[in-house]
Amino acid sequence: xxxxxxxxxxxxxxxxxxxxxxxxxxxxxxxxxxxxxxxxxxxxxxxxxxxxxxxxxxxxxxxxxxxxxxxxxxxxxxxxxxxxxxxxxxxxxxxxxxxxxxxxxxxxxxxxxxxxxxxxxxxxxxxxxxxxxxxxxxxxxxxxxxxxxxxxxxxxxxxxxxxxxxxxxxxxxxxxxxxxxxxxxxxxxxxxxxxxxxxxxxxxxxxxxxxxxxxxxxxxxxxxxxxxxxxxxxxxxxxxxxxxxxxxxxxxxxxxxxxxxxxxxxxxxxxxxxxxxxxxxxxxxxxxxxxxxxxxxxxxxxxxxxxxxxxxxxxxxxxxxxxxxxxxxxxxxxxxxxxxxxxxxxxxxxxxxxxxxxxxxxxxxxxxxxxxxxxxxxxxxxxxxxxxxxxxxxxxxxxxxxxxxxxxxxxxxxxxxxxxxxxxxxxxxxxxxxxxxxxxxxxxxxxxxxxxxxxxxxxxxxxxxxxxxxxxxxxxxxxxxxxxxxxxxxxxxxxxxxxxxxxxxxxxxxxxxxxxxxxxxxxxxxxxxxxxxxxxxxxxxxxxxxxxxxxxxxxxxxxx
Amino acid sequence: xxxxxxxxxxxxxxxxxxxxxxxxxxxxxxxxxxxxxxxxxxxxxxxxxxxxxxxxxxxxxxxxxxxxxxxxxx
Numbered sequence: 002x003x004x005x006x007x008x009x010x011x012x013x014x015x016x017x018x019x020x021x022x023x024x025x026x027x028x029x030x031x032x033x034x035x036x037x038x039x040x041x042x043x044x045x046x047x048x049x050x051x052x053x054x055x056x057x058x059x060x061x062x063x064x065x066x067x068x069x070x071x072x073x074x075x076x077x078x079x080x081x082x083x084x085x086x087x088x089x090x091x092x093x094x095x096x097x098x099x100x101x102x103x104x105x106x107x108x109x110x111x112x113x114x115x116x117x118x119x120x121x122x123x124x125x126x127x128x129x130x131x132x133x134x135x136x137x138x139x140x141x142x143x144x145x146x147x148x149x150x151x152x153x154x155x156x157x158x159x160x161x162x163x164x165x166x167x168x169x170x171x172x173x174x175x176x177x178x179x180x181x182x183x184x185x186x187x188x189x190x191x192x193x194x195x196x197x198x199x200x201x202x203x204x205x206x207x208x209x210x211x212x213x214x215x216x217x218x219x220x221x222x223x224x225x226x227x228x229x230x231x232x233x234x235x236x237x238x239x240x241x242x243x244x245x246x247x248x249x250x251x252x253x254x255x256x257x258x259x260x261x262x263x264x265x266x267x268x269x270x271x272x273x274x275x276x277x278x279x280x281x282x283x284x285x286x287x288x289x290x291x292x293x294x295x296x297x298x299x300x301x302x303x304x305x306x307x308x309x310x311x312x313x314x315x316x317x318x319x320x321x322x323x324x325x326x327x328x329x330x331x332x333x334x335x336x337x338x339x340x341x342x343x344x345x346x347x348x349x350x351x352x353x354x355x356x357x358x359x360x361x362x363x364x365x366x367x368x369x370x371x372x373x374x375x376x377x378x379x380x381x382x383x384x385x386x387x388x389x390x391x392x393x394x395x396x397x398x399x400x401x402x403x404x405x406x407x408x409x410x411x412x413x414x415x416x417x418x419x420x421x422x423x424x425x426x427x428x429x430x431x432x433x434x435x436x437x438x439x440x441x442x443x444x445x446x447x448x449x450x451x452x453x454x455x456x457x458x459x460x461x462x463x464x465x466x467x468x469x470x471x472x473x474x475x476x477x478x479x480x481x482x483x484x485x486x487x488x489x490x491x492x493x494x495x496x497x498x499x500x501x502x503x504x505x506x507x508x509x510x511x512x513x514x515x516x517x518x519x520x521x522x523x524x525x526x527x528x529x530x531x532x533x534x535x536x537x538x539x540x541x542x543x544x545x546x547x548x549x550x551x552x553x554x555x556x557x558x559x560x561x
Numbered sequence: 562x563x564x565x566x567x568x569x570x571x572x573x574x575x576x577x578x579x580x581x582x583x584x585x586x587x588x589x590x591x592x593x594x595x596x597x598x599x600x601x602x603x604x605x606x607x608x609x610x611x612x613x614x615x616x617x618x619x620x621x622x623x624x625x626x627x628x629x630x631x632x633x634x635x
Contacts, residue, residue, distance in 0.1 A: 259615035260623065373591035380600070381607045388608050453587040457600035460577045464604030467570040470563070472612055482630075483623040491630050 006053075006064065007037040007044065007075070008113070008123070011106025015130075018098040027090050030098055034083035037109070041075065053115070060169065063115030066177075070295065070442040074112045074231050077299045078105060080426070081223050081306055088310055088419035089216035096133060101220045103130035108224040112231055117165050117175045117189070120232065124161065124196070128154035131225055134217035135209050139320070143212035149487070153205040157195035164188030180236040190237060197229035197280065199246050200253045203273045204487035207257070210272070211265035211322070215313030218265060222309045223302045226272055230279045230298045234442075239286025247284055248378050250277030255385035259393070260483045262323050264312045267394055268305065271348065274382060275301045281379070282363050285370055288443035293362035296441050300347070300355040300430065307344035307423040308390065311337050314416055315398060319406040324394065325478040328401035333409050338399050340420035345395060347427045349387035349462060352455050355430035358437065361449055361458075384465050392469045397478050520544055574601050 014033040018026045045067055053065040082105040089097060107126035114120035132151050137143040167185035168175050180186045191202075198206040210221045237243060254274025261267035275297070282294025314337045321327050331338050347354035350361075360383065367375040430437045438445040448454075520541060578598035589595045596602065 256611065256615050256618065259611060260619040368590050371590070373593070376591065377593060377603070380603050381611070384604050384607045385611045388611065453585045456577055456581045456585055460574065460581065460598060460600040461604040463570060463573045463577060464601040465608045467567065467574055468605045468608035468612075470567045470570060472609055475616070476612070479624070480627055481619070481624040482627055483619060484625060484629075485623075 005040055005044070006110070006113075007040050007079075008106040008110035010037050010040060011102045011109065015099045015102030015106065018102065019095055023093065026095070026098060030086040030090060031083070033102065034079045034086065034105075037082075038076075038079050041079070045072075055119075057118075060118075062118045062175075064119055065113050066115035067113065068442075069440070070231070070234060070291075071112050073295060073299060073440050073442060074227065075109050076440065077302050078109055078112070078224065081302050081423075082220075084419050084423050085216070085219045085223075085306065085310075087422070088219060088313075088416050090415040091413040092214075092216055094214070094216075096136065097214060097217045097220075100130045100133035101217070104134065104220055104224060108228050111228050114177070117168070117177055120177060121158075121161050121165055124228075125158050127225060127228065128158060131221060134221055135213050137212055137214045137217065139214070140212055140322075146209045146212040149490070150205050150209040152490070153195065157192040160188045160195070161192035164192070177232070177235045179238070182240070193229050193232050193236070194246070196225055197233065197276050198226050198273050199250045199276070199280065200273065201486045203250070203253075204485045206273060207261075207266050207269040207485065208487050210269040211263050215316045219306055219309045219313060222268070222272060222305050226276050227298045227302055230276060230283070230294065233280060233283050234291055234295055238283050238291055240284060243280050243284025244372070244375065245284075247277045247280030247282075248375060250274065250280060251379065251382040253277075255382045255389065257483060257485065258389045259385060261389075262325055262478050262481060264315070264322060264324060264327075264394060264398065265309065267324075267389060268308050268312065271386060271390060272301075272305060274386065275305065275348070277382075278360070278363060278379065281375060282366060285366050285372070287366060287369065289362065289369060289445075289447075290366040292438075292441040292443050292445055293359060293366045296362060296437070297356075297359040299437075299440075300359045300427075303423055303427050303430075304344045304347035304354075304356055307340060307420060307427065308348065310416070310420050310423065311341035311344060312394075312398075314412050314420070317416070318409045318412060320410075321406060323478070323480070324397040324401075325403070325480055326406070327398045328403035328405035329399070330405060331399040333405075334412055336417055337412060337420070340417075340424050341399075342391070342395065343424040343427060345387075345391035347431070349391050350383050350458060351462065352450070352458055353428065353431045355427045355437070357458065358431055358434040358449050361454055362445070362447060365447065380461065384461060387462055387465050388469055392466065393476065396473075402477075574605075577601065 011033060014029050018029055021029065044065075054061055054063050056062065082101075085101070086098075089101075092098075104127060107123045107130060111120050111123035111127060114123060128151070132147055132154070135143055135147040135150055164185040164187075165175065167173075167188070171185075173185070180189060182190070195202045195205075206226070210218055212218075213221055233243065251274050254270045254272070254277060258267050258270035258274065261270060279294040279297050279301070282290045282292075282297065284290070285293075314334070315327065315330055316322060318330070318333060318337075319327065343354065347356040350357045360379075364376050364379060367373075367379065434447075434449045438447070523544060524541070578601055582597055593599050
């Protein structure tokens, strides 16, 4: 068996799809994740003996580190890549297949990376390739979002790079495990926070993810934030600050999601919220906590991907992005409704679906560490999740007040199949949690389905429905957007520059005024000296000539 | 119609709280876990509170017209 890094297979595929005819492109899209999976098996077998190091300027770097934590993420990335490729199989566009192959490949490379430098290189390929996925011909605003996304991620990359340079110059180890909170550690920590989308560094996410094509946004929803979660699990497991940041992200995301009108922006805020859950688990740092955090990352890739697929299908059918433009879609395509509801119930933690399994793990981890406030907060956030995704979005898109669009495009079979496949995986993990637990980094002794777990969960969900019904008449969708921290670089930056330029502007005004006054004075003096001649016409050019000769004089002097 | 749905949901909630009383005998770790039907309370009150929190924040502070960022700063 050839031992090749699975990432490079995706890179090759990413180039090939640009060159080959459509039918071959489809074959490549379906085959690449499967072959990468096979390749990975050989790779695991040979990982110990292969020369998986590379050197640069005398430094030795390791390309690969394989352990259960990394493998968990690689497996779910491959599975999800296959399902998303299937979803977009009908598309004629080459941009998304090419960019997504690079994106998936670099995400896998980042997860398998053996040290920080290798991680950084794949991290940057991820940033560039994912930026291409934001570009959407149907949405004029996407290009601006793309540039803002790049701006934020390149800034994050600079933090990461500075941290690495500090480590290299001080000859500290550049391994990824258990990073300390020194200066280099903090720089790297901040760059991880940016990629994980933790408030207040999250605004790039709900700004950019809703802009892509229905197909492109599915990839976006899955990889960047989860690679960051993985990096946290490697480098900063057990850091208490992560519990606080995670809880903040969870509440922040869910409150913003409730205000949102654009479907995919609502879901994007739920990425912020769910990543908060994962970060909490990793901050707790016990084996149970890390299992919960990483397990929830896997679950989230699946059910959030499914939700993006279903809303993508609605966009494909109608060309509309906003809840206020939709309504009555339940009559148009029953399957999309079914798949959407599976994703929505999974993210809400409904028993028999995967969200329930991993959320229970996290609540148990919090309970074990006697973090009562955390457990209560996470339950509260779960209520908001159910409310905004399973009730609000579903109600306004599939039933709702408005009639909804008249003309509908049919959803192709491959989209239905991809959604069905993802739903089945969500169900399978939910029904057979023990088989899923075997993939988690540490051993799990958890009973997911006891009456003590199931009855309270159902109570929570049913009571939320009751609350929703009681206040439904106060809820309306509006054509508005909500301010978020991206205001600081979209509007605040103008004000800041304005303030910065104020002294310069005042100086310029002062020079102008003084110059004009001195011109007038000189004219006046000349006029007095030569009372019978019209001297104004001569005075001004004269002064300009004097100034010019002065500048030329200085320039010549400086040149000598 | 809507009235019926509300009544059904209310009955379902009550049934679940009763079954919690009958079948669940887990040791409470935190004070709020001692309240019967605490999850139902979190769901009902927490949900309504979240809705009003979000609406309030939006109405009074955060909502802007959709072209807000397209208009240039003056």
